[in-house]
Amino acid sequence: MVGLVGGSTARAEHVVANAGGEAEYVRRMHRHAPTEHQCTSTLVKHIKAPVHLVWELVRRFDQPQRYKPFVRNCVVRGDQLEVGSLRDVNVKTGLPATTSTERLEQLDDDLHILGVKFVGGDHRLQNYSSIITVHPESIDGRPGTLVIESFVVDVPDGNTKDETCYFVEAVIKCNLNSLAEVSEQLAVESPTSLIDQ
Amino acid sequence: MVMASAGVNVPGGDEVRNPTAASASTPECRMRRRHRLEPQGSGDAAAAAAPGPSWVRRLRPAASRFSPSPSPSLSPSSSQSSADRPNDEEQEELDHEVEVELAPAGPQLEPGEAEGEPEAEAVAVAPQVWPVAFGSLSMAGRMRMMEDAVSLHPDLCTWAADGSPMHFFGVFDGHGGSHVSALCRDRMHEVVAEELAREGATFLRRRQESAASGSAAWSERAEEERAWRAALQRGFRRVDDMAALACACGRVARPSCSCPLAGTSSGIVGSTAVVALLVRGRLVVANCGDSRAVLCRGPAGTPPVPLSSDHKPNRADEKARIEAAGGRVVFNNGHRVRGILAMSRALGDRLLRPEVIAEPEITVTERTVEDECLILASDGMWDVISNDIACNVARQCLEDGNPPPADPTAGGGGGAPAAGVVVVAAREAEPRCLRAASLLARLAIGRETQDNVSIVVVDLKHRD
Numbered sequence: 137m138v139g140l141v142g143g144s145t146a147r148a149e150h151v152v153a154n155a156g157g158e159a160e161y162v163r164r165m166h167r168h169a170p171t172e173h174q175c176t177s178t179l180v181k182h183i184k185a186p187v188h189l190v191w192e193l194v195r196r197f198d199q200p201q202r203y204k205p206f207v208r209n210c211v212v213r214g215d216q217l218e219v220g221s222l223r224d225v226n227v228k229t230g231l232p233a234t235t236s237t238e239r240l241e242q243l244d245d246d247l248h249i250l251g252v253k254f255v256g257g258d259h260r261l262q263n264y265s266s267i268i269t270v271h272p273e274s275i276d277g278r279p280g281t282l283v284i285e286s287f288v289v290d291v292p293d294g295n296t297k298d299e300t301c302y303f304v305e306a307v308i309k310c311n312l313n314s315l316a317e318v319s320e321q322l323a324v325e326s327p328t329s330l331i332d333q
Numbered sequence: 334m335v336m337a338s339a340g341v342n343v344p345g346g347d348e349v350r351n352p353t354a355a356s357a358s359t360p361e362c363r364m365r366r367r368h369r370l371e372p373q374g375s376g377d378a379a380a381a382a383a384p385g386p387s388w389v390r391r392l393r394p395a396a397s398r399f400s401p402s403p404s405p406s407l408s409p410s411s412s413q414s415s416a417d418r419p420n421d422e423e424q425e426e427l428d429h430e431v432e433v434e435l436a437p438a439g440p441q442l443e444p445g446e447a448e449g450e451p452e453a454e455a456v457a458v459a460p461q462v463w464p465v466a467f468g469s470l471s472m473a474g475r476m477r478m479m480e481d482a483v484s485l486h487p488d489l490c491t492w493a494a495d496g497s498p499m500h501f502f503g504v505f506d507g508h509g510g511s512h513v514s515a516l517c518r519d520r521m522h523e524v525v526a527e528e529l530a531r532e533g534a535t536f537l538r539r540r541q542e543s544a545a546s547g548s549a550a551w552s553e554r555a556e557e558e559r560a561w562r563a564a565l566q567r568g569f570r571r572v573d574d575m576a577a578l579a580c581a582c583g584r585v586a587r588p589s590c591s592c593p594l595a596g597t598s599s600g601i602v603g604s605t606a607v608v609a610l611l612v613r614g615r616l617v618v619a620n621c622g623d624s625r626a627v628l629c630r631g632p633a634g635t636p637p638v639p640l641s642s643d644h645k646p647n648r649a650d651e652k653a654r655i656e657a658a659g660g661r662v663v664f665n666n667g668h669r670v671r672g673i674l675a676m677s678r679a680l681g682d683r684l685l686r687p688e689v690i691a692e693p694e695i696t697v698t699e700r701t702v703e704d705e706c707l708i709l710a711s712d713g714m715w716d717v718i719s720n721d722i723a724c725n726v727a728r729q730c731l732e733d734g735n736p737p738p739a740d741p742t743a744g745g746g747g748g749a750p751a752a753g754v755v756v757v758a759a760r761e762a763e764p765r766c767l768r769a770a771s772l773l774a775r776l777a778i779g780r781e782t783q784d785n786v787s788i789v790v791v792d793l794k795h796r797d
Contacts, residue, residue: 180614204554205509205601205684228601229480231664232671260665292665299663310601310673310684 141173145331151219157273158282164188165249166286174263177305178286181312185323187272190281191248193319194268197240201248203315206307219243222255233259241265262290281319283312336407338494341628364438369736398536401604458581463700464794465500468608468766469773471787474713479712480507482604490526493533494540494557500611501525504624504787506711507604508674509774513576513681514604521608524571528564536560558617562695565619569606569680573691576681601673603681606693607641607709609791612699616640616707619693623676628704629724637720640696643712646670646680651677659686700793706731707791713784714777723773730769766790 162178170176181188193203198217201207208226211265218240235257243253248271254264266287273282287307289301392584432770465487473479492499501522507514541552579602607710618626620641628638644651646667653679655662655670663672670677670688680691705728714723770788777786 228509229478231601232669232675244354294664299661299672302661303663303665306671310448313684319641 137158143161144215151205153189157271158284161269161271161282161284162286165247166267166284167289168265168267168317170288174290175304176286176288177236177301177307178284179308180308181283181285181311181316182273183274183281183283183316183319184278185246185316186276186279187270187281189326190244190283190315191270191320193315193322194248194270194283195243195245197221197250197252200225203318204311205314206310227259233257236261238259242267260292262292264289264304266308270287283315285312335410339548376418381686401522429577431485447485458504460768463794464768465611465791466516467763467770468500468501468764469502469787469789470590470767470770472774472778474778474786475781475783478511479785480511480514480604481505481713481785482507482511483787483789484513484518484522485789486522489522490529492557493530493757495613496551496670497527497613500609502611502707502709502789502791503606503608504711505604505606505711506713506785506787507602507621509602511684512579513599513602516576517572517577517604517606517680520575521568521572521606523612525564525568525608528567528571532560532564543702546625555571558697561612561697563619565608565610565617567643567695569619569621569691569693570605573680577683579681601682603689605675605676606680606709608693609640609707609709611707611791616700617695618698619695620644621678621680621693623715625710625712626757627708627723629708629722629728631703631705632659633728635703637724638698639720640698642694643715644676644694646677648677654690655688658687682792704793706766706793707789708773709789710773710790711785712788713782713786714773716784717777717780717782718773726776727790728767731790731794735739766792 137213140246142265146192158180163207164203166178168176198209198210198212198221208228210225213222213224221240223240224236225238227233227235236259237256239253240251241253242249244250247269249267249269251267253266254261264287266285268283268284268285271282271284273280275319285303287308289300289304296304345468392623407482416598428443435694467485467487469483469485471481471483473481475555484501486501488498489501490499493495503517503521506512506519538558540553551644567773605620606624607620607624607626608625610619611767616628618640620626621644623643623645624641625643626640626641629635630638642648645668646652646655646662653664660670661672662668662670665672667675669675670685674682675688677688678690678692682689708723708727710723718726767790771791773788773790774786
């Protein structure tokens with residue numbers, strides 16, 4: 137279950153365990169400065185898979201389709217993958233956009249931080265910027281991962297802040313649920329997880 | 334009004350029964366039923382042969398046979414306008430994938446309908462002939478991916494009560510990938526046939542029990558409809574359950590497929606499904622999503638009869654259901670569930686449950702001799718062609734064998750599809766149903782639909 141914490145327009149859907157730790161991560165790593173016409177929110181997901189497996193999926197700026205269910209394929213421009221690189225994401229049919237051009241803003245393999253900004257495409261998410269971080273935790277005595285994703289985005293004409301937050305949160309929830317499914321599947325299949333246990 | 338009569342000259346004359354035989358038809362009908370059930374295997378034959386000796390089939394009074402049935406209470410909501418869809422001008426390559434399926438079915442001579450009313454007149458009325466012929470055409474249009482699928486299965490199975498043939502036609506418009514629509518194309522008819530056999534056996538048992546108990550509450554017509562509805566509902570549910578196990582590589586299995594596409598591409602993948610069952614003088618339509626079935630009835634100018642209602646998230650009752658399930662409808666290049674999906678019902682789409690459900694809405698419509706044709710199509714066509722225009726185009730193709738005049742509402746250049754978009758076969762060689770489907774598809778492309786287009790046209794008069 138994906139929960140909401142922090143953020144200026146966040147809604148507390150339920151009380152989450154280990155709130156202190158999460159709040160600290162949010163305070164230090166998920167700072168956004170929304171303007172009057174923007175909305176922002178933060179979501180968390182607990183995944184029963186070791187942090188290295190989850191991070192390996194999250195950090196692949198060139199292959200978001202490995203866990204994002206909305207992505208059909210992705211092409212990174214240029215040869216070198218580094219901060220500032222652009223990717224052109226093609227979205228699956230039936231969804232409210234067909235393409236999104238995105239820039240890699242942060243990639244920290246030590247702190248497990250990925251930052252991405254939308255810079256083009258036919259979606260309605262102007263000035264969208266997101267930060268996703270992963271953190272080791274223990275779930276039922278086994279190595280697990282706490283994933284936190286936050287975003288800020290302009291409110292499109294014709295929508296309310298509440299609607300915009302709701303829509304973006306819906307997409308992120310799909311992404312995080314899929315991330316959990318894929319990484320938990322990898323954890324079951326991976327011989328490494330046996331050693332960890 | 335012209336009534337079909339005994340001895341009418343129809344193809345496959347060996348199936349025509351003369352008036353003399355009609356008066357002593359009971360043993361012959363039983364023989365026919367047994368004959369028709371032979372390909373189904375002994376199990377089905379045994380089930381079909383179950384009716385007790387007390388059962389007697391009665392003919393309906395002639396007058397009620399041709400009374401027009403009321404239109405289904407459901408009416409289609411406004412089609413999503415083309416402005417609601419993202420402009421795909423960057424797709425400079427137009428895909429020429431064209432799937433043409435053609436298999437005209439011979440006319441079906443079917444026994445007259447059995448009625449339970451004890452007051453029915455013992456009128457010797459010749460059985461009504463309910464012809465079926467069809468054609469379909471699918472094309473990717475401006476989308477690069479082809480995610481539509483069409484399923485054509487005339488004489489799919491026979492109805493247990495009387496051996497009448499049941500014809501199956503379906504259109505499935507996939508999104509997010511093609512494997513759910515492909516699954517529907519490959520399995521929906523099989524699953525529905527299984528459920529119809531099951532419901533048929535139940536129907537026969539219940540009828541026998543009702544006759545044995547002398548119950549006056551038995552209504553053959555209502556019980557048949559209940560059975561058909563139940564079969565379709567279960568069929569949709571079973572295929573939707575399979576969709577959860579469907580992998581993008583095409584495999585449906587538990588545990589999940591182990592190929593690289595497993596899991597990661599099954600989240601936002603789904604399909605519409607509009608299915609028509611034609612049995613004796615009735616049209617049964619089950620719809621889930623925003624494809625559509627429309628009946629062209631009567632001479633030119635008669636309003637089309639919608640047999641399905643589009644499942645759009647902003648349809649008042651659908652929006653209420655979505656909100657009751659804890660979801661929301663957000664406008665985002667169109668009204669969308671969670672701002673994500675532009676239809677409120679679909680098979681698949683696990684990540685959007687519980688708001689997006691796979692339960693079909695079902696209509697049962699009485700055929701009349703004035704019915705021209707049935708059109709099943711994906712929203713790639715209905716978004717740019719109204720029910721009225723579709724019916725007029727199809728009617729004229731079927732009546733004249735010639736296309737109607739150029740579309741007056743289209744601009745000079747825009748009216749004609751771009752060269753090479755559509756493969757046009759020699760007109761003289763095309764049966765009329767295929768010609769109607771082809772013309773409708775070209776019209777949709779000419780009106781710049783942005784989506785895949787799939788069209789099935791069923792000629793209910795079987796001209797030619």
